[in-house]
Amino acid sequence: MSRIRILVLESNDLSISRIIKNLENNNFIVDICINNDKFLEKIYKNLYDLYIFNIDETLNNRFQLIKMLNSYQDLTMKMVITSIQSIVKLSYLSGCDECVIKTINETEIILRIKTLIRRQFRVYTDTIYLTKNIEYEIFNKRVLINKKDIFLGKKATLILEYLLKFRGSFVSTDSLEKGVYPANSDSKNGVIRFYIHQLRQVIGDNLIVSHRTYGYKIDI
Template identity: 30%
Template sequence: MQLLLVEDDEMLAEAVRDGLQKGDNRVDWVRDASAARLALTDHAYHAVLLDLGLPGGSGLGVLQALRSRYDATPVLIITARDQLSDRIHGLDAGADDYVVKPFQLDELGARIRAVVRRAQGRVSPLISHGKVSIDPARRVVTRDGQPVPLSLHEYRTLLALMEKRGWVVTRDQLEDAVYGDSSSIESNTIAVYVHQLRRKLGDDLIVTVHGFGYRVGEERA
């Protein structure tokens, strides 16, 4: 599995990373909230191990940003905060599990496998429009029942538009859905993703609303 570890305690992080990699996992390690947001924007992970107390922002903020763009990647909070209220806040923010430090690596590995299994088997309604469907639980996009490969950013652009069928989605809203808080985005980036989606899924799927943004086109019989 490809995992993201977000932890600023170097000794703990190295121990967790080394232990998980012995179990045939690949682990990316970042130390602060900004790096976590960037990693989650640029890569797809099977699961995220997220500390709450981070330099540059809170782990809860990272989690809330992830869920606000409809990203269902399983998240395990790993923290020294063991108060019931902390666990409730984390789970309410969208965490899938909560592990209190110190913990055993065997238990952590088992919990990771459990949340990934649940995510893969999660019952989530398809989002469909005409010939195009999205299965958010599996991150699979199909056209006429056939899978269509999309990049991570193309997928997030399509999901943001399909979630708001019937509404115009502004470019700023799409940038937030695709990149989160990233501010170094070229002005034509979203237009490029829309162009690629039209090429892969049909020219009539996404309509440009000049001066405002984009919307999903009308369904055809």
């Protein structure tokens, strides 16, 4: 079973270690780095569901990092954590999706993170129903048919997840590749087609529509 993966851009003092421990205790996978270069190395090699930036007055270059990610259309949700109230406005102006103060209690930060993840899927629940008997659990990243767990494999699951985020609209093969492969991967269109075929075998042929020009769309 996969889980939500979070990349935390921390400072040398590990000032949000309490929050990081709380995330791990709530079944999130957490990777940590301490500067912008290491952050970029991480996202070059891995895919994440959420970025968390620890920002104080001495780390304003991290606002530029957030702006750069948005300019490259990195759709991963971005949260800023700070101890300084004035940073909140700057964070939103830089393009973050959420900003919280470090004194936030353990329950509230988990609720806010889950809300951010749900926002990507445009739902208010932890489950998306593809049909009456097929469901996708957002935080466990798994498909259930008649309440039975169905193994899809990592890439097929990521493709389903990406299509669900943009359900009702066509997604190009290029966009799918960028969404389900890290930047350092040498992905090919034929591989995407293979996993689409695998998905159709599990959830049915009718749910995923293909178009030679526009790509793929999931209709639910």
